[in-house]
Structure formats: C-alpha cells, structure tokens
Amino acid sequence: MSNKPQIFRSSFSRNIGKLMGSGIFVGILGALCLPIISRIYAPEDLGSLQLLISMILVLSSLSTFRLEEALILPTRMYRTEILYILSILALIVSTVFFGFVFYIFSDYIFTFFNLPMYSNYVLVVPFGCFVVGLSQITQMRFVASGSYSQLSINKISQSLTNNIGSIGLGYNVASLTSLIVSYLMSFLLVVMIYFLTNKSRKISAKCYSKKMLFRYLVKYKKYPTINLAGSFLNNLSYHMPVFVLSKSFGHEAVGFYMMANKLLDMPMALVASSISQVYMKYAADAFNKGGGELMLLYKSTLKKLLIISVPYLFVFLGLYFIGVELVLGRNWHGVNVIIILLLCSKVAQLVTSPISTTLNVVDKQEYGLFFICIFLVLRYALLESGQSLNVAIILYSLATSIFYLVINYFVIVQLLKFSVGINL
Template identity: 25%
Template sequence: MINKFKPKSEFSKNVLTLMTGTTIAQAIPIAISPILTRIYTPEDFGVFALFVAITAILGSIANGRYELAIMLPRKDENAINIFALGFIITCFISLILLILVIVFNDYFTMLLGNKEISFWLYFIPITVFFIGLFNILNYFNNRKKNYKDLRNATILKSLVLAIVQLSIGFIKQGVDGLISGQILSNMFANIKLLKNILKNKVLISKISKIKIVALGKKYSRFPRYNLISSLSNILTLQLPFILIPKIFNISVSGHFSLAQKLIDLPSSLIANSISQVFFQEISENRKNKKNSMPLLKTTIKKLFIIALPISIFIYIFAPYLFEIIFGKDWLISGEIAKYLSLIFLIKFIVSPISISLVVYEELKILANWQYCYLMTSICFFTIAFYMQFNLDTFLICYVIISYIVYLVYLYIIIKIISRIGI
C-alpha cells in the first residue's frame, strides 16, 4: 500500500528529497517567526534586510559565475577544477571587500543612511565568502546527485539560524541576533557540504593550475556575459530593501522584509527544489541531444498548478493572519503580503525554468533581459521617490511592472527551448 504513494520517476524522487529537507528547514523559521516579531522591532528587521541585501548582491558574483559551469563538463575531473577556480575567485573578492570596508566604512555608512549598519559592514566580506563557497558546493553536490546531503545542509542551516537569532534576541535588544544567525548558519551549512569533496582525495588530486586556467578560458563566457547580468538581477531583487528606507523609512522596509520573506517560503520549499532537479535533467538532455520542450511544458504546468491556490489563499487571508500570528505591530506586513502574493504567482512559474538559458548558453539574451529589468526597476523607484507615492500606489505599480517583465521572460524561455531545445 505504501509503495503506491512513492514517487516512481527519478525526477520526482529527487524533487521529493530536496522538498523534504526544505520543508523541515522552512518550518523552523515559520515556527519561530511569531517569537522573532515580538523580540525584534520592524526597524531591526529593516537593518537586517539591508545587510542581507548587500551580502546577497555581492555574494551573487563571488565565484565569477563559474559555479554555473560545474554542471556542464562530462568529466568530474574538469568539474572539480572549475570548483577550485570558483573558490580562488571567492577568496580574492572577499579580500578586496575587506580592504574596502576598512578604508571606506564611514562613506558606506553615510551612503546607506543608517548608522547601525556601520559595525556590521565589517562582517560583509566573511559573509560573502560563505555565500560564494556555498554556491560552488551546492552545484557540485547537485552534479553528484547528493540530494540527501543538500537536504541535510539546508536543515542544519535553518536550525543554526533559529538557535542564534532566538538566543541573542532574548539576551539583548537590537539587530545583533538576526545578523549573527545569518552569518553562522551559512558557515555550518558549508561545513556539511564540504565533507563530500574533502573525502574524495583522488578527485582533489586532479586539481591543477594548468587545468584551472584552461577551463577558466573555456567557460569564460560565464563571467563575460553572466557576471554583470547576474549582478543586475540580484540588485533588482534587493533594490526594495536598499531604497524603500529612502522612499518611506526603515520601519516600512522591515515590514516589507517580513512579508517578502514569508511570501518566498513556498518558492524555497517547492520551486527551488524543482529548479535544482530541472537543472540537472535539462543539462542531461542537452548532453544527450534530447528534446527539452516536453520537460519544460510539464514543469511549467506543475508550477502553475501549485502556485495558483497558494497565491489566492495569501491574497485573501494575509492581512488577517499577519496581525493574529505576529502581533498588531505587523499589520502593515500583512497588507504588503497581499500585493506580493500576486507577484509570487508569476515568479514561482518563471524563476525555476530560467536556468534553461544558462544550460543552452544563451547568456547574452539572459543578460539583456536582466539589464532591462534593472533599468525598469531603477526608473520605478526613482519615480516613486520624487512623486512621493503612498504605500498602496507603490505596491500596485510594483505588481504591474513585475508582471510585465516576467511575462516577457517566460516568452523568451519558451521561444529559445522550442527553437534549439536539443
């Protein structure tokens, strides 16, 4: 009887493995969120969102985007040398950031307009290093289909985050616990995944300077075409947490941060798991010269069926649930979540399949879309700032713009796969 409910395809089994870990990992912050919102203020969450935004932006380019190439070589020997190249680049970028923070801390603090972030700027280099290391570890473990280890690392990361944020939050006021938890959780997740590589002494012995240089040149299109575009993409996603404090205030940014965090939970829970397995499957299709259009259609259909009821539920009930669960101080977050649920629908469908452009090396097209998205977002935030939009007007326009750019993105992906999807 139990066997009837077990997933039959390898794709479904792998998705389920990752989803199981992500479900447990996401259940932990959900469980502690009502406590966090009572020991930390919206202003604390605003400063935390600013720190996360900065490290996410810099972390996205910490490997020079070579982590994306780890999945592509047929031989693991080449993949481990690409891993080594990504690690070297991460160390170099982190060192440069440390020097910049030490020399220009006051200037960066003034530019960001928040004195409380000054001390935590010194921790940005090490956080970026951990993010960069996690990126290459994640892709290498994905290549080796170590889905159980990826699941366990995700759970460990969430556990450490919860323990640190709660422990420090009860001891002292301020943003310290939120940021400390973020840093330490990344460190422990890396240790977990790093063991899979360190135990393979034979594979590590294959790392050589000559191969690193050769593979760096072979896959140079990734930093050449994807580095700036990826930076543009993550900058676009993090712009709200950098610019909302200037348009409104740090408190509104904290409300937006909580709403966005909870809206993103289904994506972390389901879409990211589907995306990782989709990446592996479509990479195999290309290596074997197999048509990927059926896989793309099936994945889009599954994503839509999952996302629609979630979006409707959040839109209807978010304003009430936020006040009940997180307290009256967080009612604004519930109103913001109502609008973000609409954006969630289209992003949930498009984001997981966007990796198709990387697999088929259509990096120029991907870059152009990301540049357009960034410029559109900058124009929108600039207009919102100078025209002094109220929060409702801001959110309505934000939804409209998001749908336009993501529907264009979906059209591009479908056209490319239908044209060269083998």
Template identity: 20%
Template sequence: MSRLQRLLSRLKPQNALYRSILVLSGGTALAQLIGICSLPLVTRLYTPAEIGTVSLFLSFFGFWVTGIALRYEQALMIAADDAESHVVHRLATILVVLMSVLGVPVLWLLQQNHVLEFQLLPVWAPLIAWPILLGYGLFMVYRSWALRGGLVSQISQASIVRAGAIAGTKLGLGAFGGGVVALFAAELAGALSSMHRLMQATKLHFAASKPSTIGYLQLHQAGLRYAKFPMLDTPSAWLDALAATLPLPMVASLYGAEAAGWFGLARLVLSLPNAQIGAAVADVFQMSLAEAVRDKDPQRARSVFYMLLKKLGLIGLVPLVVSLAVLPWAFPIVFGQSWAPAGTVAASLAPWLYSAFVISPLSRALPVLQAQEWKLFYDVTALVLMIGCYFLASHLALSLVEFCLLVSLAQALGYVAYALVLYLLVESRLQKK
C-alpha cells in the first residue's frame, strides 16, 4: 500500500454510520453544488414570475409525491428478509403507477377551480405531471430499497445525475428563451434520469433473493402486514407535506406570481443544508436505527438518536447565522437585483428551516418503531398553524416579509412540540424492547 493510500485510509471514518453519512452527504453535496452553481445563471435566464409558476407546480408535486407509494417504500427498510422486500417493492411500484395517474385529474381540478392560484399553471401542466410523478415516485421506491442494501454510493451517484440533468436542461433550454416550458422539461429530465440509473443498480443487488413468483396473495399479505404505512403514515405524511408546501401557493394567492418566485428561491437556498446534510443523515439514521431494532439492541438505538440530535443542533447554527446576517445583502449580488426581496424573505424564514434541519431527520424513528400515529400530533399542529397564519395575514393585510416571519415562527414552535413527542417516544418504546 502506498503512502498516499495509507493516508487516505486514516482519514476515512472508521465508524460505519459516519462512513455512510459521509458518502451520502458527499454525493448530495455535489448534487447541490451543481444546483447552486447554476442558480445565478438560472435567475438571469428566467423571471421571478416564471420561476414562481414552476414553483407552484412543485408545491403540488411535493405534496402528491409524498404519498405516491402510500409510504410502502418505508416498509422496505424493515421487511423481514430480502425475499419479502421484493414483494413490498412490487406492491410499492404498482401503487406509484396508479397514484401518478390519479395525480393528473387532481391537478387539473385545482387549475379549473382556481384553488390558491393554480390557474397560473400552463394548461398542459397536468399532462406533464404524470411522467414527472412516475419517474420520481419510482426513484423514491428504489432509493429506499437501495438503502436497505447499503448501496449508499449508488444513491449518491443517482442524486448527482438528477441534479446535472435538471441544471443542464434549465441552462441549455433557457439560453434559447425556453421560459416555463424549459423549467418543466428540466423537472422531467431529472425525474427520469435518476430513476433509471438507481433502478439498474438496485435490481442487480437484490437479484439473487428474488422469489420465483410474486402473486396477488403475497402482495395482499404484505399490504396487511405493513398496513400502518398507508393507514397512519400516509395521512400523516400528507398533512406534513401540506403544511410544508402550502406557503408557496398562499404567497401566490396573497401577493402574486412574482412574490411566489422570490419565496421559492429563498426556500430553495435555505433548504440546501437540509437537502445536503439532513437528508443524508435521515437516510443513514433510519438504516442504522432499523438495524439496531432488528438486532433487539435498544441501547444502541437510543445512542444513535441522541448523538444525532446534539450534532444536528450544533451544525444547524452555522446556516442559521449565515441566513440572518449574510443573505439579505448577498441575494441581489448573486442572483440579480430583481431578486433582492428574496434575501429578506430568506432571513425571515431562517428559524423555520433551522428547526426542520434538526428535527426532520430524527422523525425517521417513527416508521422504524411502527409508531406513525404519534406523528399526527405534529402534523395537525403544523397545518393548523399554517392555515391560521394565512387567514391572519389576509385579515391584517400583512406584507410579504411579515407573513413569512409569522409562518417561520409558528412552524418553529410546531417543531419544538414535535421534538418533545420524539423524545417521549424514544424513551418509552426503546425501553420496552
């Protein structure tokens, strides 16, 4: 072994949990870097109104895709063995196909009934929604299956491919004045490219354990065995997604498409730490917690939970301070003067995104412990707070920044309550095991 190889071996984390987080967060970081580097060009190729329009579509997409497999993709992590995981995977795939088709008339109805300004979307938006939902839904299923197999490098590669496809399409078509069509095409390219790459790697990994046949009876039994996912986890996830995605349509309804564009960019920039670190930590945390629970080792499971809670709380302070002190004056320099209001919006949303960064990854404990019903407490609270903020802003004629600050503080309080629920759950459930 050469001196360089020995040095690299020493620098490599010895803890398996940290190694997995490093690989996933590294791939996600590179994917996010692609998006970040393209943003200053994207904001000069597209107007705030155009980005506001596609952001409106993405708010529907973010809501619908959350339950597109009725959360059976989460059951892949806790299936009894690899053979059963094939059955759960088949069930989740069938549901993705059906739910992606159902999403088309749902979006069309939102358009036709002028719900929260969805009429601003192009008339063809429901049609292109189907392949986008299908592609990303399958990606989610294969991502969970790959996590079960520990294929973290393949997941990272797929994330990079997705980011490259989205950024490349936006820049390539935007240079020729692609407008809203180009932005939708970018989402389609990202969904299909990432799905195809991860599908091949995961199928190959689990090929040896595939049952000779998977019939209706097996699908039915698997559906019943993990019935908590569609019955409890899916409504909970949709409530959670509704509270997260509603602000943008609300902004469009109260302040117009241009304001929605500012809000969308601010949310995107603030979400980078969560997407880069939080998502990777959440995946590895769920994988490690599931292993500890399957091994009947509650002490190890509790140790993982509290270790990540402390580290995320400290790490999250860095983007929080940067958001409050730097973003208001940096936005017009980086993205152009027409995006200056987005910097102030970003600062007002910072408390919300910090809370999400710390608490959201740890919520993966709920499906692992089959305790999804407890999440409804937070979901209902967050949604009620969001709706209350909307009507209060409408009644008091609050400005865009005042509305964003009100939403941010309300959602941060919701996450504090959620953290308490998670603490009580971990203490009670893991003591019993």
C-alpha cells in the first residue's frame, strides 16, 4: 500500500462534502429563483444593484484590515481571541470612516457612477461594509474552529433570505430598495446565527490589553498591509467591469454582465467556496508539518479542480446553444453571448482561486500583490479600449485568464522551492 496520504479520503474530503452539500442546495435554489427574479426586475434595476454591491464588496475588503484571515493560524485560543478583537476594532474604525466619506461626498460619488437618482442611498454602502465585514469575521471564526456544519447552515440561510426576500418584496414593489434590503438581510442573518450560537463564549481580560493588541498587530503586520492591499486590488480588479461598463455603456449593460456572471458563478459556488474554506485550514496545518505535505495537498486539490472544470465548461457551452432567454425571459436576449465570452476566465478562476490562498500560508503575499497590481492596470486599459460591450468583455476575459494561470504557476514554483528547504 502506498504511503502517500489519501487526502481526499480523510476529514478534508468529508468537510468539503459538507460544504458542497449545502452548495448544491444553494445552487438549486438559485437556479429556481433566478428565472422569477429576472422577470420581476428590469436589467437596469439589477445593474444598479450590482453597482452598489460592487462598491460594498470592494470597500468591505478593507473594512477588517484582513486580520480575520489570520484567525486560523494561532495554536492557542487566547491568540485567536486577540486577533478577533483587532478585527472588530478595525471594522468599527473603517465603518465610521466610510460613513463620513459617503456623507460628505455622496453627490459626487453617485454622479460619477451614473447613480444621481440614488443619492438617498448614501448610508447603504457604509452600512453594507459593516454588515459584510462582520459576516466575514464570524465566518472565519467558524473556519478556525472547524465548524463546517455550521458554515453549511449559514450558506443555506443566507441564500434563502436573499432569494426569497427578493421575490417576496419584488412582488409588492419591484425596486432597487427591495433588492438591497434582501441582500443586506442575508448577511445580517449569518451574523445573528454566530452570536446566538456563541453567546456563552468568554474572552480573557488579557486579550483586551493595549500592549497585547499592539504586539499581535505587529506580529501579523502583513495582513493589514500586504494582504489588505492585495485583497482590495483583487476585489477592485474583479468588480472593475461593473464600474467601467456603467460609465461606458450604462446600467443595462451592467445588468447583462451581472446576469451572465451570476449564472457562471452559480456552479462555482458549489465547488470553489467550499474547497477554499476547507483548504485554508488544512493548508495551514500542512505548512506547520512541512513543505512536502503542503505540496501534496495543493497538487491533489488542483487535480480535483481540473476534473471539475471539464463538466463546468460543457454545461455552459450547451447553455449557449439552448438560449438563456428561454430561462430568463425576453428582456435578457444576448446574455448567452456574454457567458461564452467570460467562460475562459471563469474556468481559470475555478481552477486557481480556491487554492490561491497558499501564498498567504507560506508568507509570500507580496508576490501575489505584485501580480495583482500589474494585471489590474492591464484589465482596466483593455476594458477602456473596447469599442463595444462584447469587445471590452473579450479583452477583460483574456487578461483575467492569463492572470490566474500566472498565479497558479508561481504558487507551484514557490511550493517546489519550499519543499526542498529553499527560503525565498
């Protein structure tokens, strides 16, 4: 019998199975609800929603200073609690700052993004950043404790709240308000679940010590610096089409792009997020045991993702020939073309994104940041140079595909050097 660890027959595989089980439910629910939502709301409404969501998600990548990502690293509970407190403090400070900025400059911000009619949503973005940031912290607490069953429940609850809320409120008043309320309520529910299930947890008094807090802020300084910059730029790059398309082609174009992106991301959510959440924890454990085990984990996970990408590719090629408008309604004619234009980049993302956090584990985040900066400029230039919506998306998809392939190759090189004891 081979001495090679059977990673996908271990608890790693079982925990991925738990999250994928909930992901399948979420995917089925989304597939059932999307044709209803697409017939209730106009492309312009969903495009405006996506623009606000993109603002929230880009800024929320800054809101916790990424300190919640370090929650999986300490081996002692009190150290995890210190990082938890630092994350909450960072979230409070950033929310106050975002609220001040949006209150003072709301007219300019909403006019810049062609949303002057929604200037009364001035506090939606700062509040959304707080809710999403708090949800990120609580989710990482569950990851750190290995509570994957609870993560599955959270995923299902969040999807139910968002989809059912959008349909229920939309039948009464089909507006942007109905959509944004449903979206934010889904994150609030996750936060409520965390505090209800952890209300008996007590934090030691020494964790609140200013000296101790500062000490751990310095110890994990790469998270509020390198990781923070990398996460912000990565999110900005991912949501850049929304911002650029809204300026160049209007909210209807954003709505079409959003719908295509949502359809492509739906099956990815079954796999990518499930593997990513489990992989981070197991990668950290493998790193502490030695480079060989981490390389084995990476290669095994990559192989599974490559296998999964094959049916993913063929499903959407088939959907192109069937015609998406049969599912979504007549208002969405042309979405199937955008799906094909984005498909290459989505396959590259599926294969790379769940295991790209390996750079964090081996403490080489600065290299990821370097590549993000280069491709951020390239993606923006290509989007702006597109003379039509389809050309802009083709150029963006090509640059995105190359970005993920470069990241994957670089991670493998780093792991090879690490496994033989070379410290770069």
